Amino acid sequence: MEEMLSFSKTFSLVYFFVIYCCILFWVFRKKNRKRLEEHRHIPLAED
16 A cells, blocks of 8 residues: 555656646747737736
8 A cells, every 4th residue: 555655646746747847838839929928918907
């Protein structure tokens, strides 16, 4: 049982790290640059 718990912790760490890296890659692609530049000012925009 302890081996399974250890494997589960390691697997979940690797899984979430890979997901995090994929999200970072998706956000910082050059294709998204224009859209992100436009969204950057949304919190400061008045209605």
